[in-house]
Amino acid sequence: MHEWLVTACGPQHWWPANTPFEVILGAYLTQNTAWKAVERSLDNLKRAGALTLEGIRALPVERLRELIRPSGFVTRKAPAIKAFVALVDDQFAGSLKNMAATPADPLRARLLALPGVGPETADAILLYAFGKAVPVADEYLRRIAERHRLLSPAPSHNRKGYDALTRLTRGAFASDPPASHAGLYNEFHALVVAVGKAHCGRKANCDGCPLAGDLRRDADQKP
Numbered sequence: 001m002h003e004w005l006v007t008a009c010g011p012q013h014w015w016p017a018n019t020p021f022e023v024i025l026g027a028y029l030t031q032n033t034a035w036k037a038v039e040r041s042l043d044n045l046k047r048a049g050a051l052t053l054e055g056i057r058a059l060p061v062e063r064l065r066e067l068i069r070p071s072g073f074v075t076r077k078a079p080a081i082k083a084f085v086a087l088v089d090d091q092f093a094g095s096l097k098n099m100a101a102t103p104a105d106p107l108r109a110r111l112l113a114l115p116g117v118g119p120e121t122a123d124a125i126l127l128y129a130f131g132k133a134v135p136v137a138d139e140y141l142r143r144i145a146e147r148h149r150l151l152s153p154a155p156s157h158n159r160k161g162y163d164a165l166t167r168l169t170r171g172a173f174a175s176d177p178p179a180s181h182a183g184l185y186n187e188f189h190a191l192v193v194a195v196g197k198a199h200c201g202r203k204a205n206c207d208g209c210p211l212a213g214d215l216r217r218d219a220d221q222k223p
């Protein structure tokens with residue numbers, strides 16, 4: 001299915017950001033929010049000179065709330081972003097490079113201990129900001145996996161359901177060389193979002209979907 005998506009959609013060039021810190025801000029801001037709204041918040045931060053670790057560190061939380069207002073949930077997101085910067089300062093000597101040099105598992109545990117960070121946000125940061133070989137799962141992948149009967153239905157936002165999806169992704173790429181996993185996970189998640197947005201929303205629109213062949217094959221194999 002990944003290969004079909006690569007053929008149909010081409011390279012996705014994710015994450016849409018210029019620096020690792022922009023990726024991190026985007027990962028927080030996009031929670032329950034469309035990317036267009038995130039872009040407006042990032043533009044506000046850029047104009048305020050706050051698209052960097054130093055910039056966010058210097059901003060009072062009230063001002064941060066104003067700047068990220070287009071992304072919504074500001075009473076949760078602004079303190080959460082501040083808590084991330086405090087973690088970098090307190091445990092990584094104020095350096096994202098030190099953070100990036102930490103192995104994925106302990107770093108994931110520290111991210112998950114932060115307020116406002118669930119597995120999807122933690123994994124997006126690990127993969128797209130720090131280049132760790134960590135798959136990202138989301139609602140689109142859950143829908144696709146369930147609709148293609150790769151997993152049995154689980155309640156959304158359920159931790160076990162999330163872990164099952166990342167296990168499925170790891171399994172799908174297990175025979176590829178480990179050094180290629182970060183690149184594959186990067187592209188795969190981007191492709192899942194692309195096909196999810198275009199076809200696999202709350203209601204599946206399978207006409208013209210690059211993955212429709214898999215559903216047809218599944219139906220053909222039924223007794």
Ligand code: SF4
Nearest residue numbers: 147199200206209212
């Ligand atoms: S739209 Fe249909 S074919 Fe496409 S991923 Fe969703 S269920 Fe599969």
